[in-house]
Amino acid sequence: ETGVTQTPRHLVMGMTNKKSLKCEQHLGHNAMYWYKQSAKKPLELMFVYNFKEQTENNSVPSRFSPECPNSSHLFLHLHTLQPEDSALYLCASSHSRDRGDQPQHFGDGTRLSIL
Amino acid sequence: GESVGLHLPTLSVQEGDNSIINCAYSNSASDYFIWYKQESGKGPQFIIDIRSNMDKRQGQRVTVLLNKTVKHLSLQIAATQPGDSAVYFCAESYLSGNTPLVFGKGTRLSVIA
Numbered sequence: 406e407t408g409v410t411q412t413p414r415h416l417v418m419g420m421t422n423k424k425s426l427k428c429e430q431h432l433g434h435n436a437m438y439w440y441k442q443s444a445k446k447p448l449e450l451m452f453v454y455n456f457k458e459q460t461e462n463n464s465v466p467s468r469f470s471p472e473c474p475n476s477s478h479l480f481l482h483l484h485t486l487q488p489e490d491s492a493l494y495l496c497a498s499s500h501s502r503d504r505g506d507q508p509q510h511f512g513d514g515t516r517l518s519i520l
Numbered sequence: 521g522e523s524v525g526l527h528l529p530t531l532s533v534q535e536g537d538n539s540i541i542n543c544a545y546s547n548s549a550s551d552y553f554i555w556y557k558q559e560s561g562k563g564p565q566f567i568i569d570i571r572s573n574m575d576k577r578q579g580q581r582v583t584v585l586l587n588k589t590v591k592h593l594s595l596q597i598a599a600t601q602p603g604d605s606a607v608y609f610c611a612e613s614y615l616s617g618n619t620p621l622v623f624g625k626g627t628r629l630s631v632i633a
Contacts, residue, residue: 409563445528447609448564448623461620495563507613508554509621511563 408432409512411496417518420486426515428479428496436502437479438509439471442493454479455502483517491519528607530628539597541627543610548591550612554621555584555595559606567595567608571615597629605631 409430418424430437439451453461454473468490470482479496493516497509533539545553551572556564570577570584570593577584583596593610609626613619 411563445625447625448611450620453620497563503618507552507615507621508566508569510566511556513561513563 409496409498409510411494411512411515413515414513415516415518417520418483418486419520420488422486423482423484425483426481426494426496426517428481428512430477430479430496430498430510430512432498432510434498434500434510435476436499437473437476438497438499439479439481440495440497440511442495442514448495452481453502460502486517486519488519491517493517528626528628530630532630532632533600535600535602535631535633537600539595539600539604539629541595541597541608541629543593543595543624545591545593545610545612545624547612547614547622548588549614549616550622552613552615553584553586553593554611554613555582555593555608556611556623557604557606557608558626564609600629600631602631602633605629 412427436455438453441449450463451465452471457473468485472480493514495514497511499509554569555567557567558564568579568584570586575586581598585594607626607628609624611621611623613621
């Protein structure tokens, strides 16, 4: 039990499909993050939410659309994805985005495959 | 140590021996560092962190050493066990500048029983 739960664990979709990834944290944290993890590359930060407000968008293509309805839930809406988007998508949370409030706690990720 | 190429560095250690995993960080202003462990099929798991006002911190069977002069971080695992087999990576941040964590590519630790 990591305290951060991601669903689904695996997702296979075509390039024209629309799907959503879900993340829920049970740690009472106020900051939530989306990361992309590709083989042989470091974790890439995609989006950051702090107290439900998006504070960072790390030049992510618009085919990825985040949503944070409250501090416990985070979604990543996907549409018209490309094969190079196939990766492990990780959600994380921390107390808040303010300085001194690390570390981040991760979920087990959604393995996304684009056909 | 941390990879600067395409291949993930691998460290093979005999069960019961001590392991040392190294990380060279890039930003001399970084003041916060974390080590994560990632097992196959799982997300990164927090192991230990250290702030730049310290040069050593110990946890249960793990020790992190920080050398700010040469921008080097290491993770020492005592009495390595098969369950320690995983990818380990460090992350750095400049908390005073409110910058996000920057992750290294990782080192794969294989424990030989």
